Amino acid sequence: MLFIYYPKCSTCLKAKKFLDDNNVSYDEQDIKNNPPTFGELKEYFTKSGLPVKRFVNTSGLLYKEMKLKDKLPNMSDEEVLKLISTNGMLIKRPLLISDNFVLTGFKEAEYKSAIE
Numbered sequence: 196m197l198f199i200y201y202p203k204c205s206t207c208l209k210a211k212k213f214l215d216d217n218n219v220s221y222d223e224q225d226i227k228n229n230p231p232t233f234g235e236l237k238e239y240f241t242k243s244g245l246p247v248k249r250f251v252n253t254s255g256l257l258y259k260e261m262k263l264k265d266k267l268p269n270m271s272d273e274e275v276l277k278l279i280s281t282n283g284m285l286i287k288r289p290l291l292i293s294d295n296f297v298l299t300g301f302k303e304a305e306y307k308s309a310i311e
Contacts, residue, residue: 196221200289207289210301230283243297247272
């Protein structure tokens with residue numbers, strides 16, 4: 196499993212603690228220093244079956260500065276993925292990726308059902 200997170204994010208740290216407490220083995224990737232590429236994001240998006248908006252960090256400063264709330268509805272999925280691949284801080288975090296699923300954000304119930 197791959198856990199993509201931002202080490203200073205409290206939600207990411209909760210997710211990491213959950214994985215550790217449940218003895219889940221994973222590889223870590225810092226979303227700011229080593230963000231997923233466009234190709235990786237496209238693969239995660241396709242595998243997830245989620246709407247593209249679930250991959251966008253809508254609570255980040257950059258999202259607000261770039262006025263993405265107004266721009267995203269007029270963009271294709273591919274355009275959104277290209278945009279967020281330019282800066283890891285635009286990507287919803289954490290991301291938990293396995294061969295069978297992709298989770299965005301952290302909801303304990305989703306993590307529990309995914310690792311069972």
